[in-house]
Amino acid sequence: MTDTNTGGGAGSGAGAEGAPEKGSVIHKSKRKTLLMGLGGVVAVAAVLWGGYEFFIGSRSVSTDNAYVAGENADVTPLTSGRVTEVLVTDTQPVRKGQLLFRIEDKDQKIALAEAEANLERAKRMYGQSLANNEALAAAADANQAQIDTARANLQAARADLTKATSDFTRRNALAGSGAVSTEELTSAKQALDSAQAAFEQARAALKQAQASAVSARQQEQAAVALTKGTDVETAPEIKLAQARYDAAKLDLERTVVRAPIAGVVAQRSIQVGQKIQNGSPAMVIVPVDKLYVDANFKEDKLGQVRAGQSATLTSDFYGGDVEYHGKVVGFSGGTGAAFSLIPAQNATGNWIKVVQRLPVRIELDQDELKAHPLRVGLSMEAEIDLTSER
Template structure:
């Protein structure tokens, strides 16, 4: 056989081999059709399951992962000024209500209290003096009234003396022309008449003076009594004022000892020993970890069927999905976060773009579950509200 014939035969055998190998890698058309049908059926089944879930299960709940733990924190602020002499707690330390937190130097408050106590004692003594003065003025007014009676008696006596002197003078004056009465006797009668007139006028003036003195004394008594009338040692205004100042001074002294207003954990302690603190200056914050709640921010188009009292399930990133908290909806915020922001959005512009807003929904947590798995303010949560639960 020639070389050309052998080469041609070798080439033919190679082509057959390649054809045979290629036919083995090609999927049979019938099997490929079955695979496509199976894949399509699986897609349809998954879609049907998802549709059933959305129609019967998902429609009964709303959920969000935009939720955070919050609490009504207690800010500890001293109500009196002074230098801090002792701090008994640190950050992260649990405290009980009424537990001593820190002390303020009370030297100034003790001095003010002593001064207020002295003023109170003085006010009580002054009140007693006023009562005694009222009695003295009343006695003086009564004495002046007695003087009026004496002046009236003196006036009556002077009137009688004047009448007698007038009669004696008139009788002697009639007899003067007959020579029965001497000039000297007539002169004496005239002098007696003049003396009686003067005595009468003096008696009248004394009566008027006694009456005026009695009126003045009675008015002084009334003015003094008006300051204490209807009052007692406890209800007198000046004593109440002194008592109020004393109570304030004592309260300021008590406020130099600062105690925890609630149970919780100390956070953000800002005071140190030796620091001068002012009235109302924040010293620390106490977080009531046993009374936490969750603010869940739901999209506005998910809240149409959410009502207060509905139950909720929550999980925390802190513990993971193994720990489930149970709570209930207790209320809704009065507005969105954008509405209460420092610079609210101005939507009346030409380039406005609608953004779905979120409204905070407050969910109350079960205290027993919080005690078993404590949380802290600010932790992330996932919340799911059961819309089928009753209010």
């Protein structure tokens, strides 16, 4: 029994020497060759990848996180009123200056008529002020003439007073000798008193005339000061009325709303009969011929990107058959996370580093845009040539 088992074991060993080990699929003699071949393939792939990165990959950076954008024009009325007519719809192309909608203009026409009347009234009042200045100047001259008259009257009254004084003095000296009667002396005294009163009255009249002349001249100067150095075009009250007239006229013109730029109408939010307020949004115009691309590159790929470098782009809208060419014009002032409504607060709590993306603006070729129009928000793939001239 023992010999048989031993012999059986020897036979088994002999059989194993010429056959693969139990559980092995590949013969041991071929395994080394296969492993060496696999290692060679990995080495070749590594060399090829390294060569690609050195000669090709390092010359450009690319991203598929890119979107078409544009400087859209918000159409907002600059006057309030009821919408009476809307002439465009969403998706409709429009030219710059094309009529978009109208606002009821009855209130604006009334305001314009009132402003026009006030302007005409201001012009007439200015003319009246000029005529009043002339009247005040004539009155001041007349008061000056009255001063001369009052001065002459004062001279005459002084002469009469001197004569009356002399007559009374002479008669009063002769009254004691009986050469002059009491009645004659009394008459001389009355004449003296009358001459004295007339003199005082003439002197008061002169003072009054002088005061009136000064007052009239001051009134003239005050009136002239309001119009001095002005004419019917530059008078302040006329310029104010003119400004109000221009504002009313502008409000009337603003009841007709036109396209500020050429593009495609989007987000129209007004209807006929709707009351619209000054500054409320009515629609948006997208300038499809002046679009650009915001390409969101990872921060670790932007070290060699500079403004002026050329870029090649493709759109999911047209596929890879249509290529757009452009150039880098600038970088955003911050990452998307920095400008989000709720910025990340990495200073507190658990923190995991996340590679950030920075928007890079790429200007597109205008001729290519006209040949293959794009729309805001479309996805793009962008590749920047790092070796291009800056």
